[in-house]
Amino acid sequence: MINERKLIAALQHGLPLVSHPYAVIADQIGSTETEVIDYIRFMKDKGDIKRFGVVVHHRQLGYNSNAMVVWDIPDDRVDELGECFGQFDFVTLSYRRPRHLPDWPYNLFCMIHGKDRTDVLKNLDLMVQHCNVADIRHEPLFSNRCFKQRGAIYIHTDDDKKAHRA
């Protein structure tokens, strides 16, 4: 029996770069290599793991610009347009989120990446044309300084806390 919480805690820092990485994870959580592999496959099938593989820092590869584009979409069209936006390969996220009126009227968020600002705006234009949303209020929020970026830590062990202080 695998302890899911322990597996997630071990996985969130990434797979070790050694010949038998799943065996190393298994050792850390008192399980076996096969159990670890099977359980990761199970979490993928369930959709708890959206993607398993190489995770890159876009900025380090010349994809220096990204805009979070926020849209104020009539409630009955959010699903349709969220799916329309989510299909572009330069879009890495398309989420419905709550409005906070009066400060925040927007209910759909998507992240557009590009090599520079012009590239991002060109991609946004492509989306607007393709999904036919020129009349829908939206704003691109370009990223400026990045203060922090790393993988999400869901479960904090004592080792994590030490690492974060370091």
Add this chain to the structure above:
Amino acid sequence: MAAEPIGHLDRHHHKTELIQQLLNAFQHDFPLSATPYADIADKLGITEQAVIDLLTQLKQQNILSRVGAVFRPNRVGASTLAAMAVPEHRLEEVADIISSYPAVNHNYEREHHFNLWFVATAENAEHLDSILNDMEKKTAIRILSLPMEKDYHIDLGFPLQLIQGGHHD
């Protein structure tokens, strides 16, 4: 300082092409086998050690974040996207306070009245709320919490074009 050649690959262009293949092909469909790096090596026509060395080097250069799982938001634990409207003269100070929380994984300045955006993640919703409350008290700035309600995106990774003059569609 020039990067060390990997194995027999001493031509820069060849290496960039290899990195592009490695990063594009294995953002998705990473092998769930006992020896995943050996399987990748077979597909790329290089040795297992060359794959491990290349990934280690990309990790050191901070190009590779990690090899691992992207968890579906709110399936495992609780998370939210939070926004703050921070007066310009306090931005760095407030950003540092926010970044100091282990629960925060992304923290960006964005060009908007709401100019500080971060993602916070915790084991459950109660813990997440208490973290956001604590941040508001420490900074004396209101936090807009915008948790994901529905995900429309299928994550297939991001197509990378590293070679100049290449075509990307």
